[in-house]
Amino acid sequence: MARFTGTLWEGITLARYRLGADPDAAPRAVAIPVAWDVEAGEALAALAPGDAPTTLPRAAEAWIQRGIARGRKAGVLDEAEAHHLAEGLRGLLLARRGAAGAETWRNQAGEPRFVLNLPAFLEPEGGFDIEGYEEAVALGVRFLESLGQGKATRLRLGFADLAGLLAALPLPYDTEAARSVGACIAALTRGAAEAESGRLAAKLGAREPVALLWPAPPVCTAIPGLAGAARMALDRAAASPGLRHSTIVVLAGADAAEALLGAETAGISPAAGATRAVATDSGAAEVPTRAAIAAAQRSPQRVGQILAPVGDAARRAMADAVLPFLHAAPPAPAALPAPARPHVERPAERGLAAHPRSAGNNFYAVVGGHRVAMRTAEDAAGKLREISFTLAKEGAAYRSLMDAFAQSVSIGLTAGLALESFVDAFSYTRFGPSGVVEGDPDITRATSVLDWAFRRLAIEYLGRHDLPQPTDEDCAGDSLSSAPQQAPLLPLDLPTQSAPEDSVRARRKSFRVVA
Known part of the structure; x- marks a missing residue:
């Protein structure tokens, strides 16, 4: 770190890890201040360009x-x-x-x-x-x-x-x-x-x-x-x-x-709940969020009240309060309110009590070796209105994409779109992690986290048991997830050798546009 001599970087002790930005990314060597958590290292792996070691x-x-x-x-x-x-x-x-x-x-x-x-x-x-x-x-x-x-x-x-x-x-x-x-x-x-x-x-x-x-x-x-x-x-x-x-x-x-x-929510979004899932040697475990730990330091008996899920009216009221002082309207809140769950007390977490959860369900599974928790929120009639995901060991970029996706689905559900449409659209979608599903008695294999999630929602909220289990071949790394994806992109046999006329115009004439 000679080139950092005379700057604030000088003398900073770094901890080194091998971490990936998302489940499909190969781990890379990253170094962050020793007092920082591993999640910051995953974020650095996602932020720093390339895949070479970085600090x-x-x-x-x-x-x-x-x-x-x-x-x-x-x-x-x-x-x-x-x-x-x-x-x-x-x-x-x-x-x-x-x-x-x-x-x-x-x-x-x-x-x-x-x-x-x-x-x-x-x-x-x-x-x-x-x-x-x-x-x-x-x-x-x-x-x-x-x-x-x-x-x-x-x-x-x-x-x-x-x-x-x-x-x-x-x-x-x-x-x-x-x-x-x-x-x-x-x-x-x-x-x-x-x-x-x-x-x-x-x-x-x-x-x-x-x-x-x-x-x-x-x-x-x-x-x-x-x-x-x-x-x-x-x-x-x-x-x-x-x-x-x-x-x-x-x-x-x-x-x-x-x-x-270390920010847990974007902008003026409400807190996502008092607990979050993390990976441990014995499986996924619920631990307090940073917000819950901060609330417990000042008011340990009110953590559940302080971090209680809020509705659209509360979000709009907060947006209305801050909007006059912004130069642009704030985006829709990215963090969805999640019900708190009891968790095993650790020395650093004493003072945090278990809190009752709101209407909804928590689902836990291991998809292709990656632990995932899905939380749902329901309206007074028991109809699904919101979903959110907690991924135990995935990188920050992957988690951000899943958060944004869950928010989009929740907005659609709140606006009245049918859950059936989402189930039809996202069941059997394929991307890593995929493979054997553990912890769900009804779903034994999944082609992706979304495949597991929407087939689980179909069972829970639509009573559908007609969606077949994908095969091991469907979950393989080089498989295609649907018939349209399996079809050839062009309905013709490509030549094995270059065309005699080696020009852009000649090459264009050898292809057909297919509607």
Whole structure:
């Protein structure tokens, strides 16, 4: 780590693992700070491009230095500002307070984003590091401006895991007090972001007028000083002569960057429950979520109330509270409320009581050696309305895709789409993991986790026992899962040798377009 001498990376002790970004990816060597959990290593495996061994300092410096170089070339940063920004970004990442989004780690095209992990700004005595948060917002804006070489008029800076912050306060999500905190966090973020945009405009030139039409934030919150800080931040932004950007504060769905920071939910999504499934030597086990542990430290007898599942009305109410201070509407919550389950108490988890679950079911199985839990939520009539998955050892990228998929299905069910349509569409879909199913007496083999899940739902909610078990050949790695996939892509025999006319036009004439 010689090239990191003199930076915050110097002296950081790293733990080395071999981890995969998803079940089908080959494990790669990754190194993360020794105090971080293995899930952060899986997230790093998903974020760092390629499949070669990597370390957190090496992968992070790639995007940090890319942004610094572009900022200096465009005149956004001078030498002192470049040094301050680089150290600030390293500090945010090491404290798991903030990081660039996945597209920036992977150097992919698209609008880059920067995310801040709200629970990481909590102070030991129960306060919130308001000054540190405002500085983190400014660093994020400065980095995105530099990465865009001073040309971007739209930035994407947001925060994650409001639910985890509320749990630590401790406040139930569906309360006016929780919405006041959410509104003030959003107002503080916007004020600090626009103030930094104003500072950049003073140096590089203003391109947008200052927005003055926003409602006053709540006058008090459960976080001491937050309401006053939010109002002051908005006042500072209003005093700017102009802004550099038309859009800055935008909440987005989670990717592996949130997992690296330890955020459990995206944006303003409610908590997914008080427990989650993890892999152990003896099988899948339920352990408390970070939100549950934080809630238990302040109010051990109220964890079930604090993390109780919430409905669409509570989500809309939270969105309505924060929307006036965002530059774009927040996405639909990605985390689905999941019923809490009793779990075996461990020394670090004392004070967490077992909590009653809401209407719904929990299903557990091992599909091709990979443990999966599926939770369902029902309406008053017992009709399926929501599903969510917990994957015990899969990588962060795979889990994020499954979360997004479950959210899409839940939105469809809530909108009135028939479960039968989803069963017909996703039964026998094929991707890893697949193979023998353990723990489900009705399903012995599955071509994918989704195949198991939707055939399980068909049995449970539709009373269907007509879906046959796939064969071992169907579950093999080189099999195709349906008749359309098994059909040839072109209805002709391809030539074994090249055509005499070796031209693009001649090659095109040797194929037919098939409707």
